[in-house]
Amino acid sequence: MEIKYQSNSLLDTEKLAKLIAKNLFPGAVISLDGDLGAGKTTLTKSIAKELGITEHVSSPTFNILKCYFEGDMPLYHIDAYRLEEGINSNIGLEEVIEGDGVCIIEWGKFIQEKIFEPLEIKIRILKDDSREFIISSNYEKYDEIMNSLKEGLE
Secondary structure, three states: OEEEEEEOOHHHHHHHHHHHHOOOOOOOEEEEEEOOOOOHHHHHHHHHHHOOOOOOOOOOOOOOEEEEOOOOOOEEEEEOHHHHHHOOOOOOHHHOOOOOOEEEEEOHHHHHHHOOOOEEEEEEEEEOOEEEEEEEOOOHHHHHHHHHHHHHOO
């Protein structure tokens, strides 16, 4: 199943995050892909807020992994950009991917071999603050999220 959603503001992106977050579960994996500045970290921050995380969420670009434990469930935020072509990819990410919390992976395409059954979100810059989100899943475990998106984004 695939759902397309156009966000024209931060409020629109927060609405999307709320619909995704309300049905997230431990072991959920979200793979985010899109150009630099498309809004991957912005969406992650919004999902974190909906999960009750009060810590400051920022891009893990130079750390590769940031963990947040102050919410309803742990959030593991991975930036796989520096893992392109398998470089430095054997750093134990498997422990947090599909672990005891939600794992959001920016640039998931760079570590596809480590990601099992993700909810995939591609973000395209349209203009200024407008973005197109293409959310897709072929996995039953994300059906509640996809149904919530279908109903909530109409």
